Amino acid sequence: xxxxxxxxxxxxxxxxxxxxxxxxxxxxxxxxxxxxxxxxxxxxxxxxxxxxxxxxxxxxxxxxxxxxxxxxxxxxxxxxxxxxxxxxxxxxxxxxxxxxxxxxxxxxxxxxxxxxxxxxxxxxxxxxxxxxxxxxxxxxxxxxxxxxxxxxxxxxxxxxxxxxxxxxxxxxxxxxxxxxxxxxxxxxxxxxxxxxxxxxxxxxxxxxxxxxxxxxxxxxxxxxxxxxxxxxxxx
Amino acid sequence: xxxxxxxxxxxxxxxxxxxxxxxxxxxxxxxxxxxxxxxxxxxxxxxxxxxxxxxxxxxxxxxxxxxxxxxxxxxxxxxxxxxxxxxxxxxxxxxxxxxxxxxxxxxxxxxxxxxxxxxxxxxxxxxxxxxxxxxxxxxxxxxxxxxxxxxxxxxxxxxxxxxxxxxxxxxxxxxxxxxxxxxxxxxxxxxxxxxxxxxxxxxxxxxxxxxxxxxxxxxxxxxxxxxxxxxxxxx
DNA sequence: TGTGGTCTGTGGTACAACCAGAGCCAGAAC
DNA sequence: GTTCTGGCTCTGGTTGTACCACAGACCACA
Numbered sequence: 001x002x003x004x005x006x007x008x009x010x011x012x013x014x015x016x017x018x019x020x021x022x023x024x025x026x027x028x029x030x031x032x033x034x035x036x037x038x039x040x041x042x043x044x045x046x047x048x049x050x051x052x053x054x055x056x057x058x059x060x061x062x063x064x065x066x067x068x069x070x071x072x073x074x075x076x077x078x079x080x081x082x083x084x085x086x087x088x089x090x091x092x093x094x095x096x097x098x099x100x101x102x103x104x105x106x107x108x109x110x111x112x113x114x115x116x117x118x119x120x121x122x123x124x125x126x127x128x129x130x131x132x133x134x135x136x137x138x139x140x141x142x143x144x145x146x147x148x149x150x151x152x153x154x155x156x157x158x159x160x161x162x163x164x165x166x167x168x169x170x171x172x173x174x175x176x177x178x179x180x181x182x183x184x185x186x187x188x189x190x191x192x193x194x195x196x197x198x199x200x201x202x203x204x205x206x207x208x209x210x211x212x213x214x215x216x217x218x219x220x221x222x223x224x225x226x227x228x229x230x231x232x233x234x235x
Numbered sequence: 236x237x238x239x240x241x242x243x244x245x246x247x248x249x250x251x252x253x254x255x256x257x258x259x260x261x262x263x264x265x266x267x268x269x270x271x272x273x274x275x276x277x278x279x280x281x282x283x284x285x286x287x288x289x290x291x292x293x294x295x296x297x298x299x300x301x302x303x304x305x306x307x308x309x310x311x312x313x314x315x316x317x318x319x320x321x322x323x324x325x326x327x328x329x330x331x332x333x334x335x336x337x338x339x340x341x342x343x344x345x346x347x348x349x350x351x352x353x354x355x356x357x358x359x360x361x362x363x364x365x366x367x368x369x370x371x372x373x374x375x376x377x378x379x380x381x382x383x384x385x386x387x388x389x390x391x392x393x394x395x396x397x398x399x400x401x402x403x404x405x406x407x408x409x410x411x412x413x414x415x416x417x418x419x420x421x422x423x424x425x426x427x428x429x430x431x432x433x434x435x436x437x438x439x440x441x442x443x444x445x446x447x448x449x450x451x452x453x454x455x456x457x458x459x460x461x462x463x464x465x466x467x468x469x470x
Numbered sequence: 471t472g473t474g475g476t477c478t479g480t481g482g483t484a485c486a487a488c489c490a491g492a493g494c495c496a497g498a499a500c
Numbered sequence: 501g502t503t504c505t506g507g508c509t510c511t512g513g514t515t516g517t518a519c520c521a522c523a524g525a526c527c528a529c530a
Contacts, residue, residue, distance in 0.1 A: 008521095011483080012483080036510080037511080038511085047485045049483085050483090050485090055512090068491075068512050069492050069493090070493090070512080071511070078396065082318075086406075104350070111346050161314050166339070167321065168339060169313060174409060245514060245515090281516090283516085285514085287482080301481075303480080303521095305523075306481085
C-alpha cells in the first residue's frame with residue numbers, strides 16, 4: 001500500500017489563497033472595498049489574527065492596499081505589485097501568460113546571466129568548478145522536470161554567488177519562483193537533456209576562462225529560448 | 236513652541252532591528268545558533284508573538300534560517316538573501332557600499348530603463364505624456380533630495396507601467412528602496428536640477444517617439460552615473 | 471537488540487484583549 | 501445660525517496567551 005503524505009494548510013494560507021484567487025480571477029475588481037477584518041473573521045469563522053495576518057500577506061504581494069483605520073481595497077496589482085506578485089500570478093493556474101510576458105522574463109534572465117558570466121570568468125577557482133560540476137551531475141540525474149529546473153536554478157545562483165558580485169545573487173534569488181516555473185516548462189517540452197547540455201557547454205567555457213565564448217553561449221541559448229521556443233508558453 | 240511628531244516603533248520592529256543590526260555588524264556570525272524564541276521573549280521582556288513574528292521577518296529578509304522545532308541560525312545572507320536583504324543592507328548606516336555594488340545596481344537600472352524605453356516609444360499616448368509631464372513638474376518643484384528621488388522613481392515606474400509590459404513594472408517596484416537611496420545620494424551631490432534635466436530630455440524624446448535618441452539619452456546619463464560619478468558612493 | 475511509549479522542549483498557529491486614530495455627531499459656546 | 505469641542509464608535513495595529521504537532525532523548529520491556 002502506498003501512503004500519501006498528509007499536510008494541513010493553515011487557516012491563514014487558506015484565507016490568502018481564497019482572496020488572492022478572487023482578485024486574480026476578477027471576481028473582486030480593482031478598487032473594490034473589502035469587508036472589514038471583523039466581518040471577514042465572523043463570516044469565515046476564524047479569528048481576526050488570521051484575517052489580519054492574511055491581509056498583510058496580500059498587501060506584501062501587492063494585491064490590496066490597506067489604509068489603517070479605514071479599510072482595505074483591491075489594488076491595481078500590475079502597478080503596485082512586485083516580484084511576489086509575479087510569483088503568485090505565475091502559480092495561479094487560470095492565468096495564461098502571453099508571449100510578451102515570457103519574453104520579458106527571459107530577457108531579464110539573459111541580462112543577469114551575462115553579468116554573471118562576465119565576472120566569474122575572471123576569477124573562477126578549482127573549488128568553484130568542483131561545486132558547479134557536481135550540480136551539473138545532479139541536474140543530469142534529475143528524474144522530473146521540476147527537480148531539474150530546481151537544480152538548474154541552483155547552478156545559476158551558485159554561479160552568481162561565486163562571481164563575487166554582492167547585488168546579482170540577491171536579485172537572482174528574488175526571481176527564483178518565476179524562473180524555475182519557466183525552466184520546468186522548458187524541460188517538459190524539450191527534455192532535461194537539452195537544458196543540461198546548454199549548462200555543460202557554458203561550464204566548459206567558464207572552466208577555460210573564455211569570456212567571449214561563454215557570452216556567446218549564453219546569448220545563443222537564451223535567444224533560442226526567446227525567439228524560437230516561445231510558442232510553448234502560449235498555452 | 237514647535238512640537239515634533241512622536242512615533243512609537245512597535246516591539247516587533249525594535250526586535251527585528253536589534254537582531255538585524257547585530258547580524259550585519261558581524262556581532263552575530265554566520266552559522267551561529269540563535270537563542271530559542273522563549274529565551275528571547277524572557278530575556279528581552281516581550282511576548283513570544285513579538286519574537287516569532289520578528290524572526291519570520293528576518294527569515295523573509297534572508298538573514299536567518301529557521302528550522303522548525305530545532306532553532307534558528309544566522310544565514311549567509313549574500314547567498315540566501317533577496318531584494319529585501321539588499322534594501323536592509325542599504326538602509327544600514329554602518330555599511331560602506333563598494334563601487335562594484337553601486338555599479339551593479341546602476342547597470343541593472345540601465346538595462347531596465349532601456350527595456351522600458353523601447354516599448355513605450357511605440358505606444359505612448361497624450362494621456363501618458365500628460366501624467367509624465369506633471370510628474371516632471373513635481374520633480375522640479377521638490378524641495379529635498381529625498382522628495383525628488385521619490386518622484387523620480389515614480390516617474391520611472393509610471394513609464395514602465397505605461398509601456399504595456401506586465402513584468403517590468405513588477406520588477407522595478409521590487410528595486411524601489413535601493414534605487415531611491417541611490418538617486419537621493421545623487422541629488423544631494425549634484426543637485427536636483429541635474430536629475431530633472433536628464434528626465435526631461437528623455438521625456439522629450441519619448442514625446443517625439445524617437446526610440447533611437449531616447450535610448451542614447453538613457454545610455455548617456457546612466458553611463459555617466461556609472462563611469463564618472465561613482466566616487467560619491469564610496470563613502 | 472529493538473520496539474514502542476513517554477516526556478521535554480521546539481517552532482507553528484490561532485485566539486482574545488487592548489491600543490491609538492479616523493470619522494461622525496450631539497451639544498455647548500459664541 | 502455657526503463653530504468647534506468632546507466623546508462615541510468602528511477601524512486596523514499590536515501584543516500576550518494558549519494550545520498544537522513534531523523532533524529527540526530516554527526508558528521499560530518483549
